[in-house]
Amino acid sequence: MSDNNFFVHTTSILDDRVSVGEGTKIWHFCHVSEGVTIGKNCSLGQNVFIGKNVKIGNGVKIQNNVSVYEGVEIGDDVFIGPSVVFTNIINPRAFIDRKTEFVKTMIEEGASIGANTTIICGNKIGKHALIGAGSVITKTVNNFELWFGNPAIKKGTVDKEGNILTI
Structure with a gap:
């Protein structure tokens, strides 16, 4: 259409x-x-x-x-790579209805999330943060931070354009 x-x-x-x-x-x-x-x-x-x-x-x-999924909010100018996974329940069970327990996840302005990354609910990805491909985000990522790995950890900082400043 x-x-x-x-x-x-x-x-x-x-x-x-x-x-x-x-x-x-x-x-x-x-x-x-x-x-x-x-x-x-x-x-x-x-x-x-x-x-x-x-x-x-x-x-x-x-x-x-x-x-x-419901509970995720995405700010302006965000890039989400292929096959990124978002969650919205901390402790899912097939036999328990937890639709009233969705946990908010916020992806802020200008953030980039690499392919095949998993974002565990309840975390925030800060403005212009850069997440490397294949990462598992289990904690909040601050503005302009570079994170990667499993579990992902802070590896450095980036500028607004995604250029690595420190590592």
Whole structure:
């Protein structure tokens, strides 16, 4: 489906009460759940799932095969690499309904998260922080910090453009 304001591929599904900003592109096989807000000039790659009531800022790029679950909030100009994993429950059990226990995760303006990273819920990724591919984030990352590893630890600092300043 094409609109004067944004593009949605015909294989994608947008539930009720979804707000999509001008210039945004939603590619193949995406599902955007009810109550979601997506800002202007965003790109959702193939096979992206956005859970209920998620808020996504302007200029966000979410690469292929990412699920952004309820409880996650994404600021402006964030990059999320392919196959990044977000969680929203600390102690999941299949036999216990914990939908009232979602833990908030915030990805702040300008942060970049490398491919195949896992973000454990309840943490914040600060402004312009850079997370290396394959990392497991178990703690809050401050503004302009460089983290990588499993579990990820602070390895240095970066500038707004992502250039490494210290390591």
